[in-house]
Structures are given as structure tokens and as C-alpha cells.
Ligand code: SRM
Ligand SMILES: Cc1cc2nc3c(=O)[nH]c(=O)nc-3n(C[C@H](O)[C@H](O)[C@H](O)COP(=O)(O)OP(=O)(O)OC[C@H]3O[C@@H](n4cnc5c(N)ncnc54)[C@H](O)[C@@H]3O)c2cc1C
Ligand code: SF4
């Protein structure tokens with residue numbers, strides 16, 4: 025099956041405050057974009073696998089975000105929900121070029 | 132006189148415990164030989180579940196290390212199985228051709244996992260869950276394979292399943308009944324448990340009868356009686372245990388289901404005894420350690436020739452050792468025509484309690500979600516206590532301490548480790564222990580399942596009296612550190628720490644980034660210690676407090692402007708109505724706090740809504756002063772003796788905005804009819820003729836608590852001064868997220884009163900409060916005046932579909 029990749033500019037690095045999330049809507053996708061304290065930028069689906077909490081509003085600690093609804097802890101790099109809870113959210117590839125932040129989407 | 136020769140067959144929990152008891156009574160009296168099939172010294176089998184779940188390691192669960200045997204002159208043969216007993220000659224024979232003569236013989240061979248008699252159970256990849264070897268096998272399989280099936284939805288099966296999940300496997304749990312733990316739980320609790328465990332990722336196949344293990348040499352799956360099949364690389368049989376009695380049968384020692392013993396653990400063969408899971412007493416074979424330890428005690432006395440009480444059986448209680456799930460059950464659990472119940476069910480918090488009563492006595496209980504009461508209930512069941520006694524104790528404030536005070540010294544507090552009240556009290560007294568942690572270190576009480584912690588705390592309280600205050604108990608802030616709130620604040624002050632990250636790195640947090648528990652707490656403590664210099668960290672705040680609005684379940688927000696004292700006017704109401712129209716606010720509601728809430732506002736609209744409203748934030752989201760409810764008072768009411776509205780408004784204006792450990796609610800009523808509900812507020816004021824009464828520590832929420840009278844004063848100014856001092860004292864001494872209702876109980880009303888009564892204290896507390904208040908401004912205005920804040924926090928990115 026053929027896959028086309030779409031690369032979309034969503035922000036510049038300086039627009040993203042550290043340790044906070046930002047909601048990005050691309051077409052029908054809703055994505056939570058995080059600027060981590062180590063400078064990396066990560067993107068995951070903006071819905072908690074538990075009951076759909078908005079992850080972009082969660083507290084960001086290192087590489088994890090705590091869902092604002094019931095405090096599930098989710099790794100923003102691989103999308104894995106941390107113990108004792110279980111589940112996974114989609115992750116999206118992020119590319120940075122000259123301060124510009126792109127998200128790569130499968131079409 | 133030559134020493135008595137004792138032989139123990141079975142180097143496990145019950146047998147070794149009995150030897151320990153004997154050594155306590157008569158240290159140098161015996162020549163002891165122990166045989167154990169397993170290659171290990173005696174270890175805590177209970178904790179195998181925790182080993183599997185990754186909470187502890189095999190090395191850490193040893194109960195008696197090799198030195199212990201040596202120091203007590205015990206001849207230990209491990210990895211060696213006794214194969215025959217000649218009860219006439221009084222000699223045992225082992226599989227290594229050893230012969231040992233005995234004067235007294237103890238059988239403590241425990242039990243074996245029950246393996247279903249179905250085709251295929253001999254395939255590779257089928258295991259029980261009983262010993263270290265089984266545990267190691269499961270860990271090894273989890274490295275190579277993905278899918279596990281656990282047969283049996285009882286205690287053991289669920290603990291195994293949780294462990295396998297933690298080891299990264301997918302787990303199906305198969306259970307014959309439609310209800311998990313159906314022998315310990317009623318159907319309601321069982322369904323709650325199922326829901327919780329499903330949330331943790333377990334998959335259940337209930338009402339299923341396993342008919343065959345399929346595969347070649349290695350398991351590949353299971354087939355059920357209804358024809359359905361599932362795949363599995365590992366099958367754990369946890370359908371039950373059966374007493375290990377082959378040796379007894381071969382040696383003609385009478386057995387039924389287990390080795391038959393009387394109330395002194397004697398078999399009917401002279402000088403042969405049995406304890407533990409292999410023994411059957413009055414028709415019952417026990418499978419939990421608490422009764423086995425009691426048996427061991429009785430037997431030890433018997434062997435030492437001491438008059439002792441007979442063993443008369445034990446009421447069983449169980450606790451499931453799966454993190455995040457609290458389940459307790461004891462005694463009778465099934466309702467019948469003769470029983471009555473005290474039931475409560477809290478769907479929101481996921482707690483359930485069912486207490487069974489027969490002839491006015493408590494005979495059993497099931498708890499789910501909150502099991503703190505478990506040990507207390509168990510002791511009521513054991514005492515066959517009257518239900519009225521329980522209800523009284525529940526009401527009385529000192530229930531816990533007085534309950535443990537009446538327990539006899541022999542009563543077991545920690546069932547898992549067989550620690551009695553006497554052991555704990557003695558350790559507290561002789562070694563000067565002052566905390567639950569220390570008691571745990573010295574006596575092992577609460578080391579395994581932790582269910583008895585609250586009883587241990589009660590014992591400390593009743594042994595040490597005033598010297599023990601629950602406030603000394605060091606509760607770590609969160610799992611990132613072992614430091615308590617007090618430790619951290621002391622360090623912040625001493626080392627002049629100024630940033631959450633700095634606190635975490637200087638004080639050796641185990642994670643460099645902290646978690647959602649410690650970060651808001653540190654942010655609060657830093658701001659409280661240094662209000663003028665500390666820069667609040669919005670990243671360390673929960674979303675509501677970061678965005679100054681309450682998040683709703685659909686991701687929209689609610690907006691609650693201040694209406695000081697619940698008093699409004701046409702202007703405000705008109706503005707609210709206009710804004711609601713303009714932004715299509717889906718719901719306007721009068722809150723329980725005497726003001727108006729606008730629900731369902733989109734995040735992007737928040738700043739515009741605030742700008743149009745042009746009212747101060749009501750902080751309905753904050754750990755801070757929420758509302759000051761008032762009644763109409765003397766201006767309109769025929770009973771009013773005071774101007775409650777003015778005082779309420781003045782209090783709200785004075786105290787708003789500054790952070791507190793938890794939310795803080797107030798009310799002012801102008802007469803004892805108390806229409807503003809001052810009796811259930813963090814601080815409530817009630818007007819009486821010519822004076823105001825000040826009540827504190829009330830709560831109308833989860834744990835309803837009536838407020839206590841702090842003092843009575845003449846003027847409104849005095850109310851404001853005392854309220855300020857009280858409010859600041861709470862800010863300075865409470866643990867983050869501790870409501871005043873809990874704080875007042877922890878500190879003691881008298882000690883708080885003593886601080887507030889002192890004029891100098893009041894002045895200083897108010898000065899520090901004023902200092903903290905002086906730097907704050909309305910957060911909605913602050914956001915509107917800062918492009919940075921608006922951009923960083925309230926704007927999202929929208930890219931229409933199709934854009935490259
Ligand atoms: C809006 C309101 C209900 C209403 O429609 O009337 C409300 C709504 C919420 N309350 Fe409440 N409480 C409201 C009055 C109360 C009251 C009554 C009162 O204040 O007189 C109580 C009991 C009194 C008390 O606190 O002592 C109350 C006890 C709670 C509790 C339990 C607190 C406790 O210590 O037990 C919580 C949970 C918490 O804070 O952890 C809570 C938490 C909540 C939260 C914030 C739930 C949350 O954490 O997300 C609700 C936000 C709903 C939303 O989506 O916006 N709410 N809540 C009331 C707002 C009052 C206001 O104007 O600010
Ligand atoms: C995973 C797990 C979790 C548990 N959790 C709990 C809990 O939370 N609470 C609770 O109260 N209980 C719990 N239990 C039960 C508890 O561990 C047992 O009740 C207790 O260990 C029984 O003690 P015992 O001495 O009778 O038998 P064991 O501890 O099994 O000791 C018997 C020993 O005898 C050896 N042996 C047998 N025959 C011979 C022979 N012929 N020669 C030499 N040696 C022999 C066996 O190898 C074994 O080592 C749990 C058990 C397991 C497996
Ligand atoms: S508003 Fe309060 S009482 Fe109502 S559901 Fe929410 S938290 Fe519970």
C-alpha cells in the first residue's frame with residue numbers, strides 16, 4: 025500500500041513555551057504538541073485513552089504528561105500510558121528546520 | 132539432661148514460625164533438625180506476588196537467613212525431601228538416604244498448587260504459582276513470550292495476572308464463576324473489582340470451564356467446554372491448593388483433606404504434630420498465614436510443655452495485593468434471611484462497604500476501594516462484638532485508639548507477619564519507637580500487605596499518649612522522595628531554595644522532573660515561604676489554576692466571576708446575560724456558593740469573556756479563598772442581629788487571591804438559624820446578640836464535619852483580625868491538599884487556639900499574610916494585559932486540511 029506523507033508547519037520553536045502543551049488542529053486531527061524541558065518537541069494525539077481527557081492541558085514532567093482529568097501518566101515520546109494504568113496514544117513525528125516546527129502526518 | 136530432638140519437615144512459613152516460638156520459650160532446650168525440599172532458607176511466600184509485580188526482589192523476601200539457623204544451632208538440610216517416617220521407631224528418612232531420629236516430629240509440608248485434571252497440563256509452559264521457582268519461571272517466560280493465560284480468578288490468580296501484566300505480557304484470566312474472588316467477595320464488590328482490573332488491562336473470560344491445554348510439547352492455547360479457544364504461551368494454574376499430605380499417607384498418619392489434628396495440633400500418632408496448610412483442624416484447612424501462625428504458637432507451647440489455650444479456629448480475612456486496588460473481606464460474606472446489612476456504595480469514589488449482621492453481632496464484612504476499616508472490622512468480628520459498639524466507635528473521635536486499647540496482648544495486629552499487639556507495644560516501649568515506619572522496621576508489622584498501618588498508628592497513639600502526635604508521622608510528599616512536607620520546608624528555608632527544580636535536585640528527588648503530586652506542592656510551599664520573591668511556576672500548576680478556569684469533561688471551561696458575599700446588582704446580571712448571549716454559553720447556573728457559573732466556554736474565548744465581563748475572577752478553580760456565603764442579616768431579616776453581608780464582603784475582599792494548601796470556604800450568618808451554613812465551612816461566623824462566634828474546621832464535602840467553636844468576639848474588626856491570623860496559620864502549617872477539617876484534627880483545636888489567642892502571634896501572622904497579599908493582582912486582568920500569557924496559554928494552532 026502506498027503511503028503519502030504530509031509535512032505541515034505548525035509553529036516556530038520560540039512560540040512554544042517549555043514544559044507546556046499546545047493544541048494543534050490539522051484538518052480532523054487534534055494533536056498535543058509539547059516543548060520539553062530538554063528542548064525536544066514531541067507530538068501526540070490530544071485525547072487520553074482513558075476517558076478522552078485533553079492532554080495538551082496536562083502537567084508536563086520530563087518526558088511525561090499527566091492527564092488533567094484523572095491523572096494518568098503518559099509518555100509523550102512513545103505514547104505509552106505508564107503503570108499501573110495501560111494504553112497508548114498515537115504519536116506523530118516532529119521535524120525542526122531553522123526554528124520551524126513541522127508535524128509529519130500519514131495521509 | 133540431654134536435649135530433646137525435634138525434627139521439622141517443611142522449611143516454610145508455618146513450621147519455622149513454630150520453631151521460633153519454641154526458641155522464644157525455651158532457648159537452649161532443643162536439638163533441632165529441619166528438612167526443606169526447596170533450596171532456600173525460609174522466605175515470605177506472600178511476597179512472591181510483589182516480586183512478580185516488581186515491587187521487591189527475591190533477595191529481599193528471606194525471613195530467616197542462613198545465619199539464623201546457625202546461630203540457633205539448627206541443623207538445616209535444604210534441597211532435601213523426607214520420603215518416609217517410621218512412627219514406631221521415631222525415625223525419618225530422606226531422599227539423600229539420611230536417617231534422623233526424633234523425640235517430637237512436626238509436619239509442616241504446606242500445600243501444592245492444584246492442577247486441573249485435564250489433558251495437556253503436562254506441556255511445557257504450564258505452571259502453578261507457589262514458590263520461588265514458579266516465580267522465576269514466569270519472569271523468564273515473560274522475556275520470550277507475549278501471551279499469558281491465568282486459570283483462576285481468585286486471590287492468587289489475580290495477583291499472578293497483575294504480575295504478568297507488569298512483566299509486559301498480555302493476560303487473559305479465566306474463571307469458572309461469573310464473579311471474581313467469589314469466595315471472598317459478594318457480587319457487588321466483585322463487579323467493582325472486575326471493572327478496576329479491566330481498567331488496569333486485564334482481560335476476563337468469566338463463566339468458562341477449561342477443558343484442554345492445547346499445543347505440541349509447548350502450550351499454544353486453551354480450549355473451553357463451549358468449544359471456544361484462546362492462544363497462550365504461558366498458562367498459570369491458580370485454581371486452588373491442595374494440602375501436601377502424601378508423606379503422611381505413606382506413613383500411615385491419619386488424614387482427611389489434610390492431616391487431622393486436634394486443638395493442640397496433635398495427630399493421633401504419639402509425638403507427631405502438624406501445622407500449617409497441610410493440617411486439618413475441626414474440618415478446616417487454612418490457606419493464609421494468620422491462622423497458621425496462631426497454630427504455631429499453640430503447638431510451640433505444647434511441645435515446651437506449657438499450659439496454653441487450645442487453638443479454636445480463626446476468622447479469615449483477606450486482602451488483595453494488587454497496586455491500585457484495595458479489597459478487604461472477612462468472615463461471612465453472603466447475605467441470608469437471618470442477616471441484616473450496613474451497606475454503602477459510593478460510585479464516584481469507587482468505594483463499597485457491606486457489613487453483615489446476625490443476631491445483632493457483626494459476622495462479616497466486605498470493603499472495596501477504602502479498606503482502612505478492615506482490621507478494625509476484623510477485630511469486631513473476632514470479638515463477636517455488638518453492632519452498636521461498632522456504630523458507637525465509628526462516631527467517637529478516638530475510636531481507633533480506644534479499640535486497640537481494649538485488645539488483648541495476644542491479638543494479632545499484622546496477620547501477614549503474625550505480629551501481636553504485645554510485640555508492637557513492647558517494641559515501642561523498649562526501643563523508643565515513635566513512627567509507623569520504625570515499628571515496621573523493628574517488628575515487620577505492616578511490612579507485607581500494609582493493611583494494618585492504621586492499627587499500628589493507633590497503637591503508637593495509645594502507647595505513647597500525648598508524646599505521639601499523628602502530625603509527627605512523616606508522610607513523604609510523593610513517591611519521588613522520602614522527605615515529608617516538614618523536611619522539605621525546613622530545607623527550603625535553610626538552603627534558600629527558590630525553584631521547584633532546585634528543590635528536587637538539591638534534595639535528591641529520585642526523578643529529576645517530579646510528578647503531578649510534588650510539583651504543585653513544591654510550588655505552593657516555595658510561594659508560602661517567600662511570597663515576595665518567588666515567581667509562581669505556571670507549569671507546575673494544575674490546568675484549572677494555570678488557566679484560571681475550571682476544565683470540563685469535554686475540554687471546555689467554566690467562568691465564575693466574583694460576587695462578593697453572594698450580593699449582586701442589575702448591572703452585573705446584565706453583563707453576565709450579555710456575555711452569555713454573545714459567546715453562546717450553553718449553561719448558566721447558580722452555584723452552591725451563591726454566585727453564577729457560565730459553563731462550556733471555549734478556551735480561546737476565555738480572555739474575551741473576561742474582558743467583556745470586566746469582573747474579578749471568582750477563583751472557583753483555585754486552592755485559595757473560594758466563596759464567602761452570607762445571609763441577608765439585620766438589614767432585612769426580622770431575626771438578624773448583625774450585618775452579615777458587610778462582614779462577608781469585607782472578608783472576601785481582604786483574603787481573596789492568596790494561595791492556600793487547599794480551598795478555603797467561609798460563611799457569615801447573622802443569627803444562630805445559620806442560613807449561610809457557617810457550621811460546615813473552613814471558617815464560619817455566626818452573629819449572636821452583641822457578638823460574633825467564629826467556627827473553624829467545618830466541611831460540607833466528601834467528609835462532612837461540623838465546625839468547632841474557636842472563640843467569640845465583640846466586633847467585626849476582631850473577626851477580621853482573627854480570621855486573618857487563622858488563615859495564615861493554616862497556610863504556614865498545613866500539608867498541601869489538606870483541608871482545614873483534617874488539619875484542625877491533626878493539629879488539635881486547643882493548640883491552634885493557643886496560637887491565635889496570643890496577641891503578638893496574631894499581629895505577626897497578619898503581617899505575613901498582608902505581605903503575601905500585597906503582590907497579587909487579578910489573574911484575568913493580568914492575562915488580558917500580557918500578550919505573552921495570551922499567546923502561550925490561550926491560543927491554539929489551527930491548520931486547515933489540505934495545507935502543505
Ligand atoms: C460549581 C459548583 C457546583 C454547583 O453547580 O453549585 C462546584 C463544582 C465543582 N466542585 Fe464543588 N462546586 C461547588 C460548590 C461546592 C460546595 C458547596 C459550597 O461551597 O458551599 C462543596 C461542599 C463544601 C465544602 O467544600 O466544604 C463542594 C465540594 C467539592 C469537593 C469536596 C471538597 C472536600 O474537601 O471534601 C470537591 C473536590 C475537591 O476539591 O477535591 C469539589 C470539586 C468541584 C469541581 C471543581 C470538580 C473538579 O475538580 O473538577 C467542580 C467543577 C465543576 C465544573 O466542571 O466546573 N467540590 N463544592 C459549586 C461552585 C461554588 C462556587 O461558586 O465556587
Ligand atoms: C503467591 C502467594 C501469595 C500469597 N499471599 C498471601 C497473603 O497475602 N496473605 C496470606 O495470609 N497468605 C498468602 N499466601 C499463602 C501463604 O503463603 C501460605 O499460607 C503459607 O506460606 C503456608 O505456610 P506453610 O508453612 O504451611 O507452607 P509452605 O510455606 O508452603 O511451606 C512448606 C514447605 O515444606 C516443603 N516440603 C513439603 N514436603 C516436604 C518434605 N517431604 N520434605 C521436605 N520439605 C517438604 C515445601 O517445599 C515448602 O517449602 C500466599 C501464597 C502464595 C503462593
Ligand atoms: S459539581 Fe461537585 S457534586 Fe457535582 S458532580 Fe461535580 S464535583 Fe460532584
Ligand code: FES
Pocket residue numbers: 072073074075076077091092093094095096
Ligand atoms: S481521561 Fe485521562 S486520565 Fe481519565
